[in-house]
Amino acid sequence: MSTAARLLLSPRQVNELSVSGxxxxxxxxxxxxxxxxxxxxxxxxxKRIPGAQFLDLDEVASPHKLGLKHMMPxxxxxxHACEKLGISPSTHVVLYDAHGVFSSPRALFMFRSFGHENSSIIDGGLPRWIEDDLPIETSLPSQPQPAVYASPKFEDKSIRSYEQIVANSQVDPSTNEWSELVLDARPKGRYTGTDSEPRPGLSSGHIPHSYSLTFNLFLQKHKTKDGxxxxxxxxxxxxxxxxxxxxxxxxASKIIRGERPVVASCGSGMxxxxxxxxLQLLGVKNVGLYDESWTGYAMRSTSHIDKTT
Known part of the structure; x- marks a missing residue:
């Protein structure tokens, strides 16, 4: 088990860590x-932060019988992916993405689920790093020194299956205070079924008893000097x-106090x-993720789809 690091770091904090050795x-x-x-x-x-390596979330994934991408490995x-990236169990892993905050939380979820708590993301990612006038590397990336990463222990409560989600959705939340509350991160129109899914042929709608909480509602937008x-x-x-x-x-109070378990879902688990x-930033620890999310759910069955608001 690695030492827990701060979930969020600013670009300048990361640069200071890097400069300090x-x-x-x-x-x-x-x-x-x-x-x-x-x-x-x-x-x-x-273009990258100096010394960075690339993690392909679609490649570092388990195969899925429905052909779904970036499933939990x-x-x-x-x-094996950590070893190729030069990461050992004691390494402080600092993740970032080119959106600011979009896919790096999914990567952080993966590391934390495997007990690698010495992991963080750069809040604002590559654009904020550049906006802060920090150095950028444009030459070919260096190859990391391979590391040794002993087989980690996976937190079984991190991931929910389709069967678990269906069983949970059939429990009346008004009579079972311990049923899991599902939060859907997709845009509201896809949740209500009024907007189509970006994946052709996939029904829109939502898991019964789930709540719409579009992921952008946890984020704030900024613009760089170049727009x-x-x-x-x-x-x-x-x-x-x-x-x-x-x-x-x-x-919300039940969730924050740890009295209501939560499952996060979206389009494909990203x-x-x-x-x-x-929710981690609010101190909520009892949060799972429906890995297949709506793509797997809608592909499997149309009998458990809700299109009411």
């Missing part, structure tokens, strides 16, 4: 939607307000990580 491993965990006209690996090769796959938009996490007090607006003050991270 601290044993950190900078990891670009950028991921783009499949229909986006951008390639995360190509952008990493062109098994412990051997995770350990590029990026995101950072809101302060905890503002995250709490967004949670209360979504589920009501009573349920932005659910933003909800997970925001």
């Amino acid at each position: 601290a044993h950190i491993s900078l990891i670009d965990s950028t991921w783009y939607m499949p229909n986006a006209p951008r390639n995360a690996k190509d952008e990493f090769l062109a 098994d412990k051997e796959t995770f350990a 590029q938009e990026y995101s950072t996490l809101l302060p905890p007090a503002e995250i709490k307000k967004a949670l209360e607006a979504a589920v009501g003050p009573k349920e 932005t659910a990580g933003v909800l997970w991270l925001g």
Whole structure:
């Protein structure tokens, strides 16, 4: 078990750690939607934080019978990826992405679920790093010295299966105070079924008894000097307000006190990580993630889909 690090670090804090000679491993965990006209690996090769390595969340994943991407890897796959990236169990892993905050929370969720608590993300990612006039590397990235990463222990309560989600959705939350509360990070229109899913042929709607909490409600937007938009996490007090607006003050209090277990879901298990991270900042530890999220749920069955508001 590694020592717990702060969840969020500013670019300047990370730069100070790097300059001081601290044993950190900078990891670009950028991921783009499949229909986006951008390639995360190509952008990493062109421009990165000095010394950073690239983590492909679609490659460091377990195969799925429905063909879903970036599913939680098994412990051997995770350990092998760490070794190739030069990460040992004691390494302070600092993750970032090119959006600001988008895919790096999912990567952080993965590390923390495998007990690697000495892990953080850069709040604001690469755009904020550049905006702070910190150094950038454009030459070919150096190859890390391979490390040894003993098979880690996975936190079984981190991930929910389709069967668990269906069983949970069939429990009436008004009569069972211990049923898990599902938070859906997708845009509200996809949750209500009024907007289509970005994946062709996939129904929109939501898991019965789930709540809409679009991941952007935990974020604040900024613009760089050249007009590029990026995101950072809101302060905890503002995250709490967004949670209360979504589920009501009573349920929010139960969540924060640890009396109501929570499961985060989204389109494919990526932005659910933003909800997970925001709740961590509120001190909520009992947060799982529905790894398949809506894509797996809707592909499996249409009999458990709710399109009411």
